Amino acid sequence: MIELTARLLRGPVYLAGEMVECSVTFRNPSPPENTRSQSNNDVFENLAWASVQMHCICAVNESRVSGSQEGSSVEEAANSLSHTSYVPCKGENGQIVLATKPKILFCDLRLSSGESKTFLYTETLPSEAPPSFRGQAVKYSYKLTVGVQRVNLPIKMLRVPLRVLVIQGITETFLYGENDELTPNNPFLEHQQKESATDLALQELQNITARRSPNFYNITNSRGKVVRFCLFKQAYKLGEDIVGTFDFVDAAVPCVQLSVALQSEEEIEEGRRHHPNQAPAVSISSKAHEVCLGLQNSHLCLPIPLHLAPTFSTNLVSLKWKLHFEFVISVEPEADLKVIPDDGGTWQGPANLPIETMVWDLPVTIYPSNPQLVSQGIRAQTKHEMVF
Template sequence: MIEITAKLLNGSVYLSGEAIECAITFSHIAQPEHKISQSHNDVLENLAWASAQIHCFYSTKDRSEPTNPGNFQRIGSFGNNRTSLQNSNGNLGQIILQTNPKIIFCDLTIQIGETKSFIYKERLPMESPPSYRGLGAKFSYKITVATQRVNSAIKLIRIPLRVLSVSAITNMPDVSALCCNETTEELQPANPFLEERKVETPLDIALKVLQNITARRSPNFYMITNARGKVARFCLFKSAYKLGEDIVGTFDFSVGTVKCMQVSVALQSEEEIKNKDSQNVSDTAIKPITFARHHEVTIGLSRSQLILPIPLHITPAFETDLVSLKWKLHFEFVTSTCQNLDIPPDVSDWNAPLDVPIETMVWNLPVKIYPTIPKQIPHFCQSSNVCSLVIK
């Protein structure tokens, strides 16, 4: 009996363009029926081969497959979508991205009680779509490890991983200049007294751009009005955030001429399925989904504060040929036309009127949500990075 264990060495969350390392262990477990009197062949297990590769599966709500999956198959080091493991994806969906399979070993012999380990390394392309589970579509990544015992069927073990895409970061500089500079420096005489300068990878540049975008504070003021007049003035300190950050803003009701009874703010996502001709996705797939909400009764308040945490498990904004995802703040202001809601300054005991005419006003404000560094995501928010399979 052989037990196969696959473990992601750096957690289960990765950025596109980041290298993945997976330790794959093959152990020959001794069974109670093994005795010393058995022959030499009985205490040996032979595996013909083993390989590993990364797959990205795409599926929709009705499990239909797009006839035109876009240009994913031409991305980076990913090969075509024809391998011996393509038809074994089960209900995971259609394979739209995959790395070239890497052979781990051929003709491996393991004795009873022996364990042999191998390291599988692969780098995700920068243009990889993110892991996403929406109402109408789903992107999921798996590391597929395949092996075959001599004269037996092929066995598969799949390790799930989460990918955060950095392709949505704008203002990315052209890295071709870096390549030219690197070649020029290699032709120059080496100076032993100078430290070797590390050439930045596209991922390093993307992380610097991400830090600059999300750290920049640029307060924006919005005057909230309706047909009756001014309701409040809202201030949002910045419009670009990373996963795990708090959306902070302030309300100023002292400038309003319309009484605001209460305010509700929700962080919502909007999913759009682009290839609608080849998919039978219902209208519910493009409805907004609420992930966080802030609610406050504001009657009698002149100022209020908004603190809305961004969950770590959501998918940042992205856009592909199949699906696009955007984020917004959805505001609901409950106002009143009653003029008797002012609290007299010399009254210590005040009762609100029993019947107040109200009306609700909604407003949407787009916000940008970007990925964060995987190390900042706690382990309890990640999926299990260890999977095992027993071949009997």
């Protein structure tokens, strides 16, 4: 019996272009004392080989996506090889859109009773890798597969799921860093360790999402102004709160209540849609609601959950985010909606109030957060085990 343990050293969340580190341990556990042999011969376990590979699989909803996909299907890859070959993504459904070269951890490993061996697997995610995403029409999933075979026995595989984030819109300068040959050198300064491409990308990401430029929107209809809305910035990171204010002071149309929802639009690229006039798939992630009748000011605080997929675009699908507003307004502005001042009294609202609903959308951009912060927030599993 062999115990196989795979542990992601920096958590299960990574940025595209970042290095993935995973420790892989093989252990031959000691038998119980009452079953140990009385002889002096140790019990050995022989492992023929072990290999690790990382891959990304794209699965689509055929009722929404048509046409052939890039890459080879998992079924074709499995059928092209014999049953004894190492096929890391065997049993998965979809197309292989990314696969790293398999790395061999060892060949011919012999473990005595109670002995263990640990190997370090490292692999850099391609910067052009698609992000992890689970939508209504498209799903991108990453897995790191450890394959191992004991002598004269079938291959066993342990799959370790990963989450990959992509920073949309960051230039190649921040993804790959500066060229050492073009960087001026000062021989009188102490040598300083060069920042990694990931650190540079996170710094640029912080600069983008930290900029505050309040934008004011006068929301009106045919009868006049409903509310003045202020949004402090347009770019946000996962885990942040979308903060804004509502001003009803100069409103000509009474607003009874309002709701704001953070919505995603999953849009299939033209030419891959199952129907020519197919609308984007809309999903709601968080929502805020408030009764604002009689208020002069109000505010919005809408959280962005860490498990969401940031804004991205591939040759198959694009994901965009927006704030969806719904205002319930009074149809008759002359109706008696004002609060009557009465010391110690209570205002009684109208028994019947004719209303109508007004809808408005405001696009926003959502970027990833630091992968380590996302890992801690979602509390995803980093250790995976298997016994064979």
